[in-house]
Amino acid sequence: MHKAHRYIPLGDTDRQEMLDAIGVSSTDQLFASLPEEILLDHPLAIAGPLSDQELRQHFHQLQAANRVAGRDVASFLGAGAYRHDVPAAVDHLIQRGEFLTVYTPYQPEMSQGTLQAIFEFQSLIAQLTGLPVANASMYEGASAFAEAVLMAARLVKKRHKVVVSRAIHPHYRQTLATHIANLDLEIVEVGFDAFGATDAAALAAAVDGDTVCVAVQSPNYFGVIEPWTAAADAARAHGAISIGVVTEALSLALLRSPGEAGIDIACGDARSFGLPLGYGGPYLGFFAARDEAKRAMPGRLVGETVDVDGKRAWVLTLSTREQHIRREKATSNICTNVALCALAATIYLALHGRRGLVRLAEINLQRCASLAGRLASAGLSRRFASPFFNEVALRSSKSVAGLLESFEGAGILAGVPLGPDYPELADSFLVAVTESNPPEELDAFLRAASSLA
Amino acid sequence: MSDTTIAHPERHWKNEGLLFDLSRPGRIGVQLPAAGVEEAPVTELLPPGLLRGDLEDLPELSEVDVVRHFSRLSRKNYSLDLGLYPLGSCTMKYNPRINEETARYAGFADAHPLQPDRTVQGNLALLWQIEQALIEATGLPRVSLHPSAGAQGEYVGILMIKAALDARGEKRRYVLIPDSAHGTNPASASLAGFEVKELVSNAQGTLDLAEVERAMTEDVAGLMLTQPNTLGVFENHILDIARIVHGKGGFVYCDGANFNAFVGKAKPGRMGIDVMHINLHKTFTQPHGGGGPGAGPVAVAESLVPHLPVPTVERTADGRYTLSTDRPLSIGRVRSFGTSFGVMVRSLTYILAMGGEGLAKVAEVSVLNANYLRKRLEGAYHLAYQSPSLHEVVLSDKNQSAHGVSTLDIAKRLMDYGFHPPTIYFPLIVSGALMIEPTETAAKEELDRFVDAMLAIAREAEENPDLLHGAPFDTPVRRLDEAGAARKPVLTWMAREK
Numbered sequence: 001m002h003k004a005h006r007y008i009p010l011g012d013t014d015r016q017e018m019l020d021a022i023g024v025s026s027t028d029q030l031f032a033s034l035p036e037e038i039l040l041d042h043p044l045a046i047a048g049p050l051s052d053q054e055l056r057q058h059f060h061q062l063q064a065a066n067r068v069a070g071r072d073v074a075s076f077l078g079a080g081a082y083r084h085d086v087p088a089a090v091d092h093l094i095q096r097g098e099f100l101t102v103y104t105p106y107q108p109e110m111s112q113g114t115l116q117a118i119f120e121f122q123s124l125i126a127q128l129t130g131l132p133v134a135n136a137s138m139y140e141g142a143s144a145f146a147e148a149v150l151m152a153a154r155l156v157k158k159r160h161k162v163v164v165s166r167a168i169h170p171h172y173r174q175t176l177a178t179h180i181a182n183l184d185l186e187i188v189e190v191g192f193d194a195f196g197a198t199d200a201a202a203l204a205a206a207v208d209g210d211t212v213c214v215a216v217q218s219p220n221y222f223g224v225i226e227p228w229t230a231a232a233d234a235a236r237a238h239g240a241i242s243i244g245v246v247t248e249a250l251s252l253a254l255l256r257s258p259g260e261a262g263i264d265i266a267c268g269d270a271r272s273f274g275l276p277l278g279y280g281g282p283y284l285g286f287f288a289a290r291d292e293a294k295r296a297m298p299g300r301l302v303g304e305t306v307d308v309d310g311k312r313a314w315v316l317t318l319s320t321r322e323q324h325i326r327r328e329k330a331t332s333n334i335c336t337n338v339a340l341c342a343l344a345a346t347i348y349l350a351l352h353g354r355r356g357l358v359r360l361a362e363i364n365l366q367r368c369a370s371l372a373g374r375l376a377s378a379g380l381s382r383r384f385a386s387p388f389f390n391e392v393a394l395r396s397s398k399s400v401a402g403l404l405e406s407f408e409g410a411g412i413l414a415g416v417p418l419g420p421d422y423p424e425l426a427d428s429f430l431v432a433v434t435e436s437n438p439p440e441e442l443d444a445f446l447r448a449a450s451s452l453a
Numbered sequence: 454m455s456d457t458t459i460a461h462p463e464r465h466w467k468n469e470g471l472l473f474d475l476s477r478p479g480r481i482g483v484q485l486p487a488a489g490v491e492e493a494p495v496t497e498l499l500p501p502g503l504l505r506g507d508l509e510d511l512p513e514l515s516e517v518d519v520v521r522h523f524s525r526l527s528r529k530n531y532s533l534d535l536g537l538y539p540l541g542s543c544t545m546k547y548n549p550r551i552n553e554e555t556a557r558y559a560g561f562a563d564a565h566p567l568q569p570d571r572t573v574q575g576n577l578a579l580l581w582q583i584e585q586a587l588i589e590a591t592g593l594p595r596v597s598l599h600p601s602a603g604a605q606g607e608y609v610g611i612l613m614i615k616a617a618l619d620a621r622g623e624k625r626r627y628v629l630i631p632d633s634a635h636g637t638n639p640a641s642a643s644l645a646g647f648e649v650k651e652l653v654s655n656a657q658g659t660l661d662l663a664e665v666e667r668a669m670t671e672d673v674a675g676l677m678l679t680q681p682n683t684l685g686v687f688e689n690h691i692l693d694i695a696r697i698v699h700g701k702g703g704f705v706y707c708d709g710a711n712f713n714a715f716v717g718k719a720k721p722g723r724m725g726i727d728v729m730h731i732n733l734h735k736t737f738t739q740p741h742g743g744g745g746p747g748a749g750p751v752a753v754a755e756s757l758v759p760h761l762p763v764p765t766v767e768r769t770a771d772g773r774y775t776l777s778t779d780r781p782l783s784i785g786r787v788r789s790f791g792t793s794f795g796v797m798v799r800s801l802t803y804i805l806a807m808g809g810e811g812l813a814k815v816a817e818v819s820v821l822n823a824n825y826l827r828k829r830l831e832g833a834y835h836l837a838y839q840s841p842s843l844h845e846v847v848l849s850d851k852n853q854s855a856h857g858v859s860t861l862d863i864a865k866r867l868m869d870y871g872f873h874p875p876t877i878y879f880p881l882i883v884s885g886a887l888m889i890e891p892t893e894t895a896a897k898e899e900l901d902r903f904v905d906a907m908l909a910i911a912r913e914a915e916e917n918p919d920l921l922h923g924a925p926f927d928t929p930v931r932r933l934d935e936a937g938a939a940r941k942p943v944l945t946w947m948a949r950e951k
Contacts (some may be wrong), residue, residue: 005811007547009896010818018825018897027817030824031718033687033841036721040777040813044589049807052551055802063560065575070563073572077565080789087483090522094742097534098527101548103873106745108935111867112529114743120472123946127510136744139601142789150644171789178762178785182615182646184598187885205814226501235725242866256505269789276557279576280566280790281601282746294942300744304949305938308923313930317938323604323640324879328649333640336602336734340742350472350519351482354511362495369498370490387499408569414566437490 005049024301059085064159069413077431079221079392079416080141080169080247081280082272083437090274091167091349094340104300104339109307115341118302129244129266130250130259131288136300138285138334138343142175143246145215147287147298147332148267149176150240150429152213153185154331156294159240161211162187165198165221165231169247170421185212196224196393198231203377207234217245218255222418223391223430225251226382228261241265244319249273249286251389253361258288265289274348275341284341295321298332362433364390368433371442375431378449383428387399391432393418393425396453401450402427408446458795467929469525473946482519487784506549510947528927530743531873532591537899541845541876541888542635542683544713549806552738552799559797564708566790570775577774580872583801590710590812592722594750598792599762603710605787606730606749607641607677612784613728613753614675614704615645620782623702625674631660633683633880638708647674654882658684658838662693675704680721681714683880683888684838685845686821695725702932704728704757712736713892714820717813719942726755729809736815748796762787818893819844822900826889829904833911837883844892852883856922858914862883865932866913866924870906913931 002012024030031039032225050058069083071073071145077083088099094100098113105111105118118136125134149162162180164173166189167264177187178424192207193199198216207214212233218226235242244258246268258266273284289297295318303317322328352360372382375394382395400417407414433442463944484937495504532538533868538545556562564573580598587596600606618625628642631652641727650668655661659676669676675730676698678770679712681687688694694905707729713736721729728854736749741747763783766778776791807815820843827846835851848859864874864887891900913920922927925931 002533003810003814005807005814007806008811008814008893010821010893011897014897015821022821022824022828024824027821030817030820030843031715033689034715034719034842035689035692038692038723040717040719043809043813044717046586046804046807046809046812048805049811050805050808053704055555055806056643057549058562059555059558059579059798059802059861062579063558065578066560067572067772068560068563069565071559073563075568077567079567081566083563083565085486087516089482089516093520093523093527095553096527098532099523100553100740101533101538101545102530103540103543103545103741104744107864107868107874109865109925109930109932110531110873112744112929113526114524114530116469116529118743119524120946122944125946126880126947127508129704130505131949139605139746140650140789143601143787145607148885158864169789171786174786175788178612178787179644181785203901221648224501229504230549231534235610249803252505254499254504256503260505272763276562277548277565278796279564279568279573279794280563281793281794282748283789283793294898294944295741301942301944304943305934307930307933309931313933315933315935315938317935317942317944318560318794319937322797323636325557327636328643330640333604333608333637333639333644334602335604335635336747337744338601338742338746339744340740341746343743346472347456347523350512350514351516352509353476353513353742355513356481356483356485356512358508359482359485362492363485365498366488366492367490369493370504379811382856387503390521398684404569411564413568413572435486438486443491450819 033139045333073411073413076415076431076433076443077413078290079430081277082248082379082432082434083277083436084272084434086274087351089351090344093347098341101364105316108313112313115302117343119314119347121385122302124346124349125286125288127348129288130257130290131266133294134286134288137337137339138299139338140281140285140286141247142172144267144285144287145172146176146179148243148265151265151296151298152243153292156212156241159210159212160184160186163206163211163214164188165190165216165274167192167198167222168215168217168245169221172245179427188253189226196222197226197387200230203230204234207238207240209238211238213241213243215243215245219248219251219389222384222393223387223388225255225389228258228263232262248390250361250364253357254365270345273345275344281447282338282341284338284345296331299334300337365437365438367442368392371433371445374446375449378446379453380449390434391430394431395428398453400427404429406452407448412445412448448450460548461764466525469522471946472512472522473520475518477513478513480513480515482514482516504597507675516877537889537891537895537903538873539889541890542710542735544890546738546892547894548738548740551801555802556795556798574774577766579801581774581799584766586732586804587750587752590716591752592720595753595758595761596750596752598750598762598797599787600749600751601728601788601793602747603730603732603749604637604641606751608644609787610730610751611645612704612730613760616782616784617757618674625672627673629668629673629676631678633882634677634679635683635708635710636670636853638677644648657840658686659688660665660694662690666697669701669703670699673703675706677708679704679708679711681711681843684847685842686840687843691724711844712737714816716816717809728757733800734795738803739799746793746796748793757873758761760784768919777911815893822891822893822895826891826900830907833908845890847889848887848944849883849947853914854885856914860887862921862924863910866910866921867906868925869927872903872906
């Protein structure tokens with residue numbers, strides 16, 4: 001008599017037995033505490049219930065209306081979100097119900113699988129960043145960056161200046177501005193030089209005794225590899241915290257790590273490790289720092305311990321930092337992390353391992369260098385004469401918007417224009433090349449450039 | 454020892470080491486493509502000073518090793534797929550598998566967030582559709598899909614309130630928060646630069662009208678409440694509360710963590726709520742995945758629409774969709790790129806799988822299930838508040854504490870009976886709280902098994918309390934030295950080895 005639904009295992013006799021046990025005649029009586037004037041007298045105007053097949057049709061139609069890489073177009077878009085091949089095992093393992101359908105591991109005796117995997121993730125991020133402590137993940141790179149600045153402000157109290165390179169991803173800087181708008185902090189932006197790197201002299205000049213932190217990105221938004229040392233040295237000279245932002249985590253396999261270069265906090269996005277582009281999310285924020293900062297860290301931390309029988313085990317630890325204990329005095333309001341994304345990255349890194357990850361980074365480097373080298377003769381020259389990893393800024397003599405649209409007509413999403421965020425670079429756009437762009441796509445790009453650029 | 458017993462009764466895969474312990478030089482778990490271009494020596498392309506040393510600590514494993522390792526780890530987790538996971542306030546409901554399928558369609562998974570709008574009309578239409586569905590469900594006119602989690606939703610909501618006050622030229626110092634609230638509420642308000650004033654709940658476990666009236670002054674930006682509150686009790690004076698708060702120029706923020714209790718039955722927009730976040734990983738079945746990813750869209754009243762984060766999805770007169778940053782009074786950007794789009798695909802799939810009628814049934818059955826548990830467990834366990842329960846019920850260890858048994862003991866013993874424990878020691882206003890939320894996806898026989906386990910534990914508490922102090926016995930590991938873990942933290946494999 002009641003309409004059954006596949007996600008609600010309540011049969012008619014169940015319903016009656018339960019109502020009888022409770023001592024009410026209908027479920028309506030259970031809602032008696034809601035004022036009558038707010039109760040709806042009709043169902044929500046939402047289509048459905050749909051069957052699995054009807055759902056497939058609906059969503060298939062939506063996804064078919066997109067033009068995406070690998071299916072409809074060749075894509076060279078990067079700018080903080082890099083396309084990479086994902087081994088099949090990653091997605092299969094993260095869909096195991098034992099990982100997919102569990103909550104934050106508050107009850108460690110029943111959650112050792114998740115806890116151990118997070119401990120492995122922390123260990124891998126610490127190795128890649130060259131810093132001793134990494135947390136269990138953040139929402140995504142930009143909010144991880146904002147949290148890094150907030151942590152710096154906890155470590156270096158009563159200072160006000162947040163010195164930020166303009167070559168940091170615009171979204172990251174905008175997100176930071178939103179997050180500190182109501183705090184007693186002021187953002188001081190430092191420009192970039194003719195090589196597309198943060199202006200080292202201007203950076204050193206901007207840092208003083210009132211500086212909370214100094215933040216740079218490498219490879220920066222223009223793809224330029226920056227030495228971390230300028231920020232690390234400037235910060236150290238004035239007792240400030242240095243922050244290194246990484247939006248392409250794969251670069252860490254090849255490039256000098258922030259920790260090695262003296263950076264205090266490394267943060268950014270590790271989505272490149274086994275997660276789809278997915279039109280922007282969910283991504284994988286990471287956060288690593290020096291050992292002495294661990295009690296000021298935001299987010300979850302997993303630590304090793306033993307059980308009453310002396311067996312090795314893992315547990316959420318240092319939770320007195322967190323909101324569910326400290327409430328308004330917590331180091332952060334964060335409750336959720338992105339544990340499943342961190343698991344995907346852990347699996348991805350385990351599969352690639354010591355040799356695979358470095359070789360993968362080399363393939364990215366070689367392909368990007370090759371394309372950038374060949375494009376010069378096709379009228380697209382490098383905007384900055386600086387070392388780059390898998391992304392490079394190219395300059396065009398034609399209107400960038402028009403050029404990109406022409407490329408699109410030829411089935412190529414050629415790049416991300418720089419003009420909207422950097423008016424002085426309106427003649428340039430970013431081109432990313434990864435192992436997901438096979439050599440034929442590079443050739444096609446070159447052919448299209450020869451006729452269009 | 455009989456012939457059928459082997460020397461080591463513990464199976465080897467139950468003691469799975471760390472990835473780093475399993476590593477063997479010379480193994481690899483991927484086949485990489487050839488570069489396919491003429492390669493230059495790396496040191497010619499990059500100055501040696503920019504290069505790092507060997508990543509000697511990264512593991513070396515084959516694909517077989519990796520799949521076995523994580524499969525073995527997975528068996529150490531209890532999961533929702535295995536049975537009841539009655540964590541109060543977390544809404545651990547079944548995660549439909551069709552959601553995982555739709556979210557992986559190539560047109561969604563392979564879309565780059567900075568593609569031109571004309572190439573992602575399907576994605577923008579999808580975002581438009583889920584916003585419309587959440588508008589319909591909340592009765593509020595716009596929804597920001599940006600926040601990555603409930604706590605970020607709270608923060609964004611509070612920032613919008615701040616922006617609205619700024620636009621009116623008002624500086625207000627305080628936010629009112631009940632003592633039963635989630636810890637994220639005060640943490641978020643404080644991050645936004647407000648000071649928190651705590652409101653003491655009354656004997657019914659709800660907000661006291663007189664207390665709200667007294668505390669709601671003109672230097673208060675607003676009130677953050679949870680509806681129904683963390684006791685599972687509906688704030689039945691909501692309309693009066695909203696009138697008081699609005700009367701002093703403040704805003705009513707609703708923590709929507711418990712939306713599952715009344716979705717499809719009543720709309721927050723009709724309750725005088727100005728802003729509310731919705732945890733898509735609770736009410737709308739995004740899997741929790743061991744702690745995320747989730748998403749915390751924020752629905753707002755007209756007064757806050759000008760302050761929504763950017764970009765928003767807009768529909769043009771000719772039915773095309775665009776991402777718009779044209780919102781001069783916006784609080785700005787709250788994350789990189791757009792939204793946790795994959796979460797939006799899953800939740801919209803779920804919403805359409807339920808339909809309007811199905812969603813009302815969600816609330817109805819989640820409330821039925823919670824009340825059934827309440828009825829069968831009260832008596833054996835102390836019921837913290839007599840007020841009517843909606844989707845969850847809060848019990849306590851008051852009866853068992855006479856025998857020296859605590860909520861922690863009860864929770865740990867439940868594991869031996871094959872259940873994940875409820876949320877414990879929250880809300881803070883109930884000493885030794887056991888906060889139980891079965892959700893609508895729990896079958897009656899599963900609820901009965903849970904009740905049987907809880908009643909058996911209540912008997913054990915009287916007859917053999919020491920047994921409970923030692924529990925659990927039948928889990929991959931037993932009670933842990935948590936104090937030791939915090940005193941001398943070992944947070945990485947390297948810290949342990951070196």
